[in-house]
Amino acid sequence: MISLNVNGKTYKVDVSEDVPLLWVIRDHLKLTGTKFGCGIGECGSCTVHIDGKAERSCAIPVGKAQGKRITTIEGLPENHPVKRAWIKEQVVQCGYCQPGIMMQVAALISSKPKPSADQVIHAMDDVICRCGTYPRIKRGIKAALETMKKEG
């Protein structure tokens, strides 16, 4: 039995320790907002927060995630500045990669509330959007940062 803390809830799942965290989140916990894109940590569609840091859930065996605080897109509050910014700026096209990208952004701006342009690019070069929403992701990040500044 594996015990996982996801979005503030504790789950017990009967699964072998080497199964990637992604598939436990998706298929056992039925939290399908976290997406499968590549399985090797290249694209970022599967990004979740582990103890507040953006991590690739497809490349982490579930055994290693025990005892840690995991947050998925479903656990990011609906009024989170990133979620609001993504709607305001109409960032999304097909949307498949966006939960992972939003989790990447949420971790970035919580650790660096005033990121430089280089820091933004550095963090965002870890994710891929095939629809090419990058210009709007940039706008979304700007809008989320402004909201954070305004609302403290």
Added chain:
Amino acid sequence: MINKPISRRSFLKITGLTIAVSATPFGYSVINASAQKEGSFNPNVWFEITPNNKITMTMGPSEMGQGTHTALGMVIADELEADWKQVRIVQGPASEAFKNPAMGDQITVASASVRGFYEPLRKAGAAGKTMLVKAAAQTWKVPEEECIALNGTVKHKKSNRSLTYGQLCLTAAKLDLPKDPPLKKEAEFRYIGKSMARVDIPDKVSGKAIYGLDVKVPEMLYGVIARPPAYGAKPVSFDQKAAEGVKGVRNVFPTPMGIIVCAQSLDAAWKGRNALKAQWDKGALPQMDNNFIEKTFMDELEKAGAEAIKVGDAKKALGEAAKKVEATYFVPFVAHATMEPMNCTAHVQKDRCDVWAPTQAQLVFRMLASQFAEVPPEKVQIHTTLLGCGLGRRAAPDFMIEAVVASKVSGKPVKLVWTREEDIKYDFFRAATCQKIQAGLDGQGRLIGWSHKAIAGSIMKDIDPKGIINGVDIMSLWGILDFPGAPTNNKIMYEIPNFYVEFLISSLPIPVAPWRSVQNGPNAFVIECFTDEVANAAGKDPLEFRLQHLKNNMRPRRVLETVAEKAGWGKPLPKGKGRGIAQHCCFGSYVAQVAEVSVNQGNGAVKVDRIVAAVDCGPVVNPDTIKAQIEGAVIEALSTTLKEEIMFSNGGVKSNNLDDYKIIRMSEIPEIEVHIIKSNEPIGGIGEPGVPPTAPAVANAVFNATGARIRRIPLTPQTVLAAIQKK
């Protein structure tokens, strides 16, 4: 000489799959498009008004990020004079009633959804509004002319009365459809032409949105496939017992596509697949790698082609030309690489088949699911999920057939899942092409002859072989040549008095399919770079040369003039930087782009600094979506311009995952500006036409910066450096 690869079509010949299915039947909610429902106003399959004053719109096309559901909803809501707040939009089932008049099919391809449905849905909405007004007039016993529809209500000003659409819907449902309902004038539009927030975005942001891979069906198994590493390879051995012995594995069985493993979890299915230790023979063409492919294309290009079009006498014109230009271009295979890998869930039962698929082609899927499930088509329900990008890949039915076969054999619902590696290796690629063009100029530097020879894989071969006429596959030539009389203008727009095109179908066993803009992309790269070469030979500015050959073609002229003005065409640039221009028409829309690049002469690295685009797509429905689609198309095209190329080895695909098949990322994108031209011309598509001008605009800019003409993409540093050094 070359054997055909394992054909997707050969799947149709599978027999022996009549294994008893003994699952407990259970129902699924399905929207029935054809039945006229009681208790509401539903004059067509597209919308239904209920007494609770809600409007449900049911969409035939698939939503893959192109904003079609919102745009079509806006069109209906506008003419219906509905309040957008009362509108809910849902995905429709497979149904003949959803055939797109531009395509003759329910299929979301060819940038055809708004293009094909704009006029019909305006009429459908207007008919609904006319009936609601009539219903109000009858209720109040006043002349219809005294009643007006306004934002979801009908008002009678004289008596200051009003009724909501919900209150009127049951009365309206009893009325006859008006034959020719009046349409709004542009000034009366409430939604069309205004940037509206997309209806699909909130659920995509919250994480609630359901894509194919997110489908859950009770008792569902997971299916994976061990596939051959080379085209045409057959299994030599595999350990079925070992796979069956893996905990959780339920079924293991060979099919023409490979060995299917069904298990209770994806992890078990993959472990089962590993345990197979499948060995394969060398396949149809074990010596095939990228060098072999490129050489084969070049060699086969020397053979006689099939005549595709002949206007005037190009040969004679070339013989009489004051100046001749000749060049050969090559564009490699690229993958769709949609972020959601291919997948499908199917449940075959004795008397019905349910398919949950991220699909672009509902009716094709229904027909083939019916054949493989061996149930009548009317017993097949296609549940279209959201698509994690489509790009043309999801019109192919291969992954759906696999799921249906897996479910039929296992007797359970099966979610068939491809890994990213499979998604890249077993893609139907954008067709590689090799093309040789000769052009002749007269003494004044005007084009008098153009002779064009192209070789590519046939796009129609797997879609409908009847589309190949006398050896010519027009879809593979889109961008150079369109079907005769087609309104889409997927063709060279320049005025050339003597024009000849011949085509050869490549013999290579590499599957190809439409890829965003189909062959307009690769072909526009060739045409627009070569046009630059000819302009240069004529001693003319590339913009001026193009305009001189578009004297009677107002729409391409206008996008070129607009983009040139917005981009500052002709203004000096610092050393090491260059500017390039290109235009192309496809799917009825005209796009021109100017690219500004910086080239590192020392290592050949190209940085695209800015792309300015001008688009004329006729009437504009949702301007923000148009901008988003052009931005996305430019970025995806840039990815293929700078980075993407499928690598082959040992007769199969060597490219493996996103670590070696590289896709453009944020640090590599330029500033992008999109200018929409006001136009009263017929409506064109918007999902794809942004793609074709990007590659040639960038390559022309690299020429402008370095003087090196590069006749091949991607413009990798090695390719660019070699061209600079050769110069």
